[in-house]
Amino acid sequence: MDDSAERTKVEWREWGDAAFEEAREEDKPVLLSLSARWCSWCHEMDETTYALPTLAANVNDSFIPVRADIDRQPRVRERYNMGGFPTTVFLTPEGEHLTGATFLDANTMRQVVGQVRDLWKHKGREASQVPRTVRDQNPPAGEVTDEIERLLVGQVEDRFDPTNGGWGDDAKFPLPRTVEFALKRDRKRALATLSPITANLYDDYEGGFFRYAGTREWNDVHREKMLDVNAALLRAYANAYLYTGEERYRDPAAKTVEYLTTTLWEGDAFGGSQRPGDGYYEGDASDRESREAPAVDFTAFADRNALAADALLTYTSYTDDEHARRYAERTLDFLASYVEDGAVVHYRDGDEEGERGLLADQATVIRAFVTAAQVLGDEEGYLDIARSVADHAIDTLQTDDGAFIDGPEEGPGLLDRSLRPVDDNAAIADALVDLAMLTGEEAYEDAARDAIGAFAGAADRIGVQVAGYATAASRLCRPPLRVVVATEPGSNLHRAALRLADHEKVVVLAPDGEYERGTARLVDGETVSDAATSPAELSELAASFF
DSSP: OOHHHHTSSSOOEESSHHHHHHHHHHTOOEEEEEEOTTOHHHHHHHHTTTTOHHHHHHHHHHSEEEEEETTTOHHHHHHHOOSSSSEEEEEOTTSOEEEEESOOOHHHHHHHHHHHHHHHHHTGGGGOBOOHHHHOOOOOOOOOOHHHHHHHHHHHHHTBOTTTOSBOSSSBOOOHHHHHHHHHHOHHHHHHHHHHHHHHHBOTTTOSBOSEESSTTSOSEEOOEEHHHHHHHHHHHHHHHHHHOOHHHHHHHHHHHHHHHHTSBOSSSBOSEEEOOTTTTSSOGGGGGGSOOOEEEOOOOHHHHHHHHHHHHHHHHHHOOHHHHHHHHHHHHHHHHTEETTEEBSOEETTEEOOBOOHHHHHHHHHHHHHHHHHTOSTTOHHHHHHHHHHHHHHHHBOTTSOBOSSOSOSSGGGGSOOOOHHHHHHHHHHHHHHHHHHOOHHHHHHHHHHHHTTGGGGGGOOGGGHHHHHHHHHHHSOOOEEEEOSOTTOHHHHHHHTSSOTTOEEEEOOBTTBOTTOEEEEETTEEOOOBOSHHHHHHHHHTTO
């Protein structure tokens, strides 16, 4: 539990079976507080609402108060989030919803506490409900066709804000995966989105990208910095540089590498987030030295570090940046220590250890290691790690209808009810496509197709925020360009293959004997190009494929 929770007057319990057992024994509702170390409003609520002795006494007397960290407990977050953080949700002793909200000031909290106390007294468990997002978990399946990509291309166009850039009518999130989808299919809108992201979300003072802007004009910037957001934006900017060769995309990427490898690096891996300090972004630069510095949460989460490794390798493949490469390799070594019999540990912090086998962790770790095999070669056994993680996910998380669930179906509250997140299904399917092409094992492509097909009947309802779903669908309908290179990793020909202007391609370092050494070929479906023996020849061959 973080320090801010300990400073409140509330007698917080840790999320777990013991807290719910206590609630059942005392026949009291649970007050669940979802918080995060990077969340400024969470700290504000702790320091105002929960710090009041009389209010805290009412909470302690009438409820079993439970605090859950949303980064460390992502399955709790997804089942109980009321639309933002902090989330304050009241539950039955069995974990079903009574009511909830986000931030509550002291006066509102007093009213809500009284209302929930009366509700429990007069209706008890009859007032409970299971949220629809948890209750209705049978997405309509369908065939994986080109129509899925076409629908999302239409959304990228229709939902685009031509005045301000980006997608959305209110708050603006950077949506790096949507940017990448558009880079190949609607590059003008992709680049028109990166411009306001650079102008409004990049921190010129300390480096790194802020989380999002609260208005469609990219104002009211929320200044938390998340490792996953920065890693995904690093990859998006690197891919924009691949297509354009323009320094205005390479420069933010390079500065983000510097931010990650200094501010967020904790010695073995990357910390998860950075929260702005009090007053740190107010006043001019001369005032800032005296203000509280931003606080970094150095917890090393598997999924976020995997995203960082993938992004650093992507940037390295286009720039030959040795600094990024070294940190990517160190992160891969760290991630390998998190894999046990194919199950990825979500985090470790001293003796504390997170859950194993969560879908987001499995998906991002597969992606990191298949990217490593393409950029660094496979002498370190990267593909073996990717296989073991993929096999574990397929064996334990893929359901009969093809969709992957978000984690083990066990735990207190609603944790024994599975979720089928479309974004994580898209991420693992996309990584499995690469793994199939790198290993020649069709079972991985079959698993990917089943995962995408499980949602295909609702493809017209999948929003632009999940454009990665259409990326995976398109790569299943039309296998990505495969560049087979019969050289050592890092050769001029291998480096040229990595820099061909298609960020969805797969680069395969051919084993000895498969092709003549010192050559490269392009494989597009059943079409195999002539052999290229130099970067120039490879570029000429590529011109006929793009």
